[in-house]
Amino acid sequence: MNKTNSFRKTIIIASLIFGMLFGAGNLIFPVHLGQLAGKNWLAASSGFLISSGLLPLMALIAISITHSHGIFELAKPIGKKYALIFLVLTHATLGPLFATPRTATVPYTIGIAPLLPGNMQKVGLLIFSAIFFGIVFFLSATEAKITDLIGKILNPVFLLLLFLIFFLAFSNPMGAAKDAAFTASYAHNAFTNGFLEGYNTMDCLAALAFGITVITSICSLGFKREKDVAITTVKSGMFGIFAIAIIYVCLIWLGATSLHDFKLSSNGGTALAQISHHYLGTAGDALIAALTTITCITTVMGLVVAFAQDFHKRFPKISYKTFLAINCLLSFIIANMGLDTIISWSTPVLMLLYPLAISLVILGILSPLYKNDPVVYKITTALTLIPALFDMINTLPEVLRSTPLIQAILSYAERYLPMFHLGFSWLTFSLAGLIIGLIIHFVKQFNYSAVED
Incomplete structure (x- = not known):
């Protein structure tokens, strides 16, 4: 395999990692952190980048060093029972209990709910989440599609939409981040609070769960030797997570500067919608709805595929598609409990x-x-x-x-x-x-x- 071809395949896997890790939570929590930290946004960013950027990269490195294919193999030295329990808890958290339902509730809350009257909110969420998880199941049913769909199609669209908001914000900022107000908890403990806020992205857990998907995709591109697979995993992880880290810093800065025009919001979704509307008006509302929906689809595909692959491997009598259907169905049910409930119980x-x-x-x-x-x-x-x-x-x-x-x-x-x-x-x-x-x-x-x- 020549160097050019190898590098191209590394970038494809990096794009896959980026798309699977970067979801709705990765959009809203950095913005909210920026609003909470205010002028202390740099210290908060440092903590946030360690827990939501460095730790996921370390997770991929751990998988490559131990030649593990996922959570179970990595935790197996502690004991098979512990490894199975940890795998189930992690996938339940990333799957039907919290992260996967959140991928439907966030774009609905940001892009759809504001357009509907109060008495239609529950019905609207029911319809939106049903369509959303129906599409996810259809796209994820054939495992071979995931690299092409995430790495070659959805990621470029997502990045173009996000770049437009960043370009407008940096060209005409709402104010200086160094002058933004900050909440009491970020007066002295901005770094540690930023680190804990990074938990909400679930990136470290996701990197462990996606290990099997990443390894499978790397092998499908022609990397066969364990050494080559390990090196490609580390290289791709560095590229993909570095791109995520840059976006995190920009989003945190956006949140801090937005305090000059908007009050502290209850969540980053509201703040991001306000920022988008500020720069693009009604077109911004449509943009943020499309942006969150696209990034959520890329992430949820990785989540449901990793869930189905891992559980099918542990319980081979049940098919991959059956586990996929179970995850999508349960996620649909829990999504209809609402975003606030999901976040409060996930912490x-x-x-x-x-x-x-x-x-x-x-x-x-x-x-x-x-x-x-x-x-x-x-x-x-x-x-x-x-x-x-x-x-x-x-x-x-x-x-x-x-x-x-x-x-x-x-x-x-x-x-x-x-x-x-x-x-x-x-x-x-x-x-x-x-x-x-x-x-x-x-x-x-x-x-x-x-x-x-």
């Missing part, structure tokens, strides 16, 4: 899964150091899980969080868990687990070598 789950995913990714990258010793995996994961459970409880919806039992648990966590108030109590526990695991591993290796001598 606690992400606070639990993200620390476990981050520790798993780091363990995968470092695995050559300790020869994939299950002891290191198990101790690190066990110590990460404990504070992650407390972080999950801390972000439960207020109706549950206000109960006496939950308040007692939170009071205990605030007293004894370091950095709990920042949402990073898992970090010290995870590092401690990694160090303990490595010590045990090297002591075992030393004793084994001594016995041999």
